Amino acid sequence: MGIERREFLKTLAVASGSLAGVSSLKASNKTELNPDRFGVLSDLTYCIGCRKCEWACNEANELPNQSLDSFSDTSVFENMRRPTSEKYTVVNSFANKGLDGGALNVKVQCMHCEHPPCVSACIVSALRKHPDGPVTYNASACIGCRYCIIACPFQIPTYEYEKALTPQVRKCTLCLERTIENGQLPACVEICPTEAIVFGRRKDLLELAHERIRKHPDKYIDHVYGEYEVGGTSWMYLSNQPFNEIGFPELDDKSPAELTESIQHGIFKGFSGPIMLFGLLGIIMKVMKKEEENE
Amino acid sequence: MNSIGTLSYEKPRFFTPAVWVITGLAAVGLLSLLARFIFGLGAVTNLDNQYPWGIWIAIDVACGVALAAGGFMTAFIAHIVHGKGYKSVIRPALLTATLGYTFVALGVLTDLGRYYNMWHILLPKYWSPNSALFEVGMCVASYVTVLYIEFLPIVVDRFKGKVNLPGMLKTFNGFFERLLKILDVSLKKVMTVFIIMGVVLSCMHQSSLGTLMVLASTKIHPLWQTPILPLLFLLSAFVVGFAMVIFESLIASKSFHLKPEITVLSRLARFIPILLGVYFAAQVIDMVGRNTYLYLFTGSIDSIMYWIEIIIGVAIPFIIFMFEKYRKNPTWLFTGAALVVLGVVLNRLNVYLIGYTPLYADKPYFPALTEIAVTVGFISLIILLYRFFALNFPVIEDMEN
Numbered sequence: 001m002g003i004e005r006r007e008f009l010k011t012l013a014v015a016s017g018s019l020a021g022v023s024s025l026k027a028s029n030k031t032e033l034n035p036d037r038f039g040v041l042s043d044l045t046y047c048i049g050c051r052k053c054e055w056a057c058n059e060a061n062e063l064p065n066q067s068l069d070s071f072s073d074t075s076v077f078e079n080m081r082r083p084t085s086e087k088y089t090v091v092n093s094f095a096n097k098g099l100d101g102g103a104l105n106v107k108v109q110c111m112h113c114e115h116p117p118c119v120s121a122c123i124v125s126a127l128r129k130h131p132d133g134p135v136t137y138n139a140s141a142c143i144g145c146r147y148c149i150i151a152c153p154f155q156i157p158t159y160e161y162e163k164a165l166t167p168q169v170r171k172c173t174l175c176l177e178r179t180i181e182n183g184q185l186p187a188c189v190e191i192c193p194t195e196a197i198v199f200g201r202r203k204d205l206l207e208l209a210h211e212r213i214r215k216h217p218d219k220y221i222d223h224v225y226g227e228y229e230v231g232g233t234s235w236m237y238l239s240n241q242p243f244n245e246i247g248f249p250e251l252d253d254k255s256p257a258e259l260t261e262s263i264q265h266g267i268f269k270g271f272s273g274p275i276m277l278f279g280l281l282g283i284i285m286k287v288m289k290k291e292e293e294n295e
Numbered sequence: 296m297n298s299i300g301t302l303s304y305e306k307p308r309f310f311t312p313a314v315w316v317i318t319g320l321a322a323v324g325l326l327s328l329l330a331r332f333i334f335g336l337g338a339v340t341n342l343d344n345q346y347p348w349g350i351w352i353a354i355d356v357a358c359g360v361a362l363a364a365g366g367f368m369t370a371f372i373a374h375i376v377h378g379k380g381y382k383s384v385i386r387p388a389l390l391t392a393t394l395g396y397t398f399v400a401l402g403v404l405t406d407l408g409r410y411y412n413m414w415h416i417l418l419p420k421y422w423s424p425n426s427a428l429f430e431v432g433m434c435v436a437s438y439v440t441v442l443y444i445e446f447l448p449i450v451v452d453r454f455k456g457k458v459n460l461p462g463m464l465k466t467f468n469g470f471f472e473r474l475l476k477i478l479d480v481s482l483k484k485v486m487t488v489f490i491i492m493g494v495v496l497s498c499m500h501q502s503s504l505g506t507l508m509v510l511a512s513t514k515i516h517p518l519w520q521t522p523i524l525p526l527l528f529l530l531s532a533f534v535v536g537f538a539m540v541i542f543e544s545l546i547a548s549k550s551f552h553l554k555p556e557i558t559v560l561s562r563l564a565r566f567i568p569i570l571l572g573v574y575f576a577a578q579v580i581d582m583v584g585r586n587t588y589l590y591l592f593t594g595s596i597d598s599i600m601y602w603i604e605i606i607i608g609v610a611i612p613f614i615i616f617m618f619e620k621y622r623k624n625p626t627w628l629f630t631g632a633a634l635v636v637l638g639v640v641l642n643r644l645n646v647y648l649i650g651y652t653p654l655y656a657d658k659p660y661f662p663a664l665t666e667i668a669v670t671v672g673f674i675s676l677i678i679l680l681y682r683f684f685a686l687n688f689p690v691i692e693d694m695e696n
């Protein structure tokens with residue numbers, strides 16, 4: 001009897017949960033981050049713009065590719081490029097107003113936010129934050145709403161619009177299979193000839209970044225991009241030139257997801273809002289009906 | 296056609312020249328829809344990685360949901376507050392809401408890259424309570440169900456005591472009559488719960504459609520990007536709910552050669568200046584609080600669009616509906632209601648498209664012809680279905696006498 005009753009209550013809870021939309025049983029599916037999670041530090045002053053990382057990325061992710069030699073072509077720098085569904089990373093070049101002149105090259109890819117708006121946006125949890133850092137995508141769960149692309153503060157995820165049946169959201173994976181599952185380096189980091197991109201524990205990389213700034217205060221601007229932006233990102237940058245001059249968006253220290261999640265949970269915590277409204281309307285209905293009958 | 300008084304009222308025929316045109320538009324829309332499912336989103340839309348959402352989301356979904364608000368607003372005023380004299384607008388509003396939401400769901404389905412996975416939102420293992428879109432999806436799915444249940448009595452009324460199947464099927468007549476009777480009795484018992492549920496679900500997802508774009512943070516122009524966007528969406532849904540009822544009722548009267556229902560419509564119109572006032576006050580307070588009024592006079596497209604939205608959709612209708620003589624005049628009533636509807640449509644377009652600026656945009660978004668054809672086709676289908684149900688089901692009281 002007791003079990004039956006409990007079962008009934010459980011069914012009722014699940015039923016009302018599915019009806020009201022937001023589950024109180026699972027108030028938040030925010031990932032507990034591993035304190036030793038990974039990240040990448042990109043020191044723009046080390047980058048020579050060889051674009052080998054682009055080639056290695058294409059290889060590792062089985063994207064359309066060309067010979068390694070063809071990537072030494074710098075004419076692509078004439079236009080600012082963005083990642084596409086067939087290219088998870090691109091390098092853009094900016095005039096360097098810093099100490100040594102020349103060019104300042106910026107590799108663009110998914111930043112793997114600590115509190116990713118795309119994960120918060122995803123309607124079916126197809127995008128998730130891995131405790132070790134990467135933001136992962138599960139195509140078989142995805143319904144293709146593209147809200148993640150709306151939500152991304154860095155305009156990173158891309159979509160296979162040309163595919164009629166099985167389009168996917170495409171973006172850098174932080175080489176999850178190579179790094180976390182097989183202990184290798186991300187393809188782009190492995191090939192980089194100047195150690196402009198370094199893979200490691202996020203906290204160690206932050207230490208390294210601040211040490212470089214400390215040692216060369218005249219060279220670097222005192223800002224590790226990604227340390228705090230939108231609540232922090234796995235991919236971080238060092239530069240000798242203000243970030244807003246080299247294509248980086250100026251962003252708040254808080255993830256936009258924090259605001260929307262607090263709105264959502266503020267209203268719907270344990271369904272209190274909807275249940276109270278339901279009760280209130282029920283009472284109004286009863287009172288007004290009685291009044292009508294009394295007249 | 297000897298017409299003195301309403302006694303000799305004759306229902307118009309389904310097809311008129313205008314209806315033929317609308318049927319043509321619907322057909323073109325369906326062809327474009329077919330092309331979308333055969334060739335994919337890229338072939339029929341101008342969507343890209345900068346603009347992942349176009350008019351199918353901004354118009355079919357965001358405007359569709361707002362303009363279908365008449366359903367829960369009339370349910371609230373007539374069934375919950377027991378306001379007197381609103382009976383004649385309940386069923387037309389319910390029909391609009393039912394059709395509106397059906398096509399919101401179809402619009403979403405059309406826009407989804409993997410539409411066949413849509414049911415995933417119902418599976419607990421995929422649930423994502425942090426996502427405002429998850430809540431919108433669940434609420435819309437539930438509300439469509441509630442609307443169909445609320446619509447059932449109209450179907451029961453249509454066939455109760457009149458079941459007359461042809462030929463061999465005649466033997467089932469009795470069975471269907473009994474089924475309708477059971478439905479009739481049981482629906483009356485449970486309807487209260489569904490009516491309240493409909494209002495609650497509506498308030499939830501009308502507001503969450505605003506929360507959706509709060510997550511787009513810096514991409515939305517500050518004139519629209521505000522943490523109270525969910526509240527503004529809810530308040531504007533309240534206003535446009537009543538405005539839509541007035542707007543469609545006057546069109547229906549004209550189209551079906553009926554006398555406009557000025558008494559009940561002007562009664563609804565009384566609420567509009569109050570609701571518009573609250574909506575506008577919330578915007579002003581928010582603007583002062585966040586200093587965004589500075590953007591009002593920059594002369595940018597966004598600031599101009601904001602002014603148009605407020606003048607057309609808020610200021611002018613506010614003035615019109617303040618005066619009783621205008622509320623009782625069908626032309627003014629129609630003008631005011633149409634302006635409110637236009638204002639809310641502009642607002643949703645501003646929030647979802649015009650005020651949306653991708654970080655690295657190299658070209659603006661403008662919908663492809665096929666994209667427009669699908670949207671126009673869906674709207675045409677809604678009109679055709681409304682006409683069909685109005686002519687064949689007990690929806691509009693005056694037509695039944």
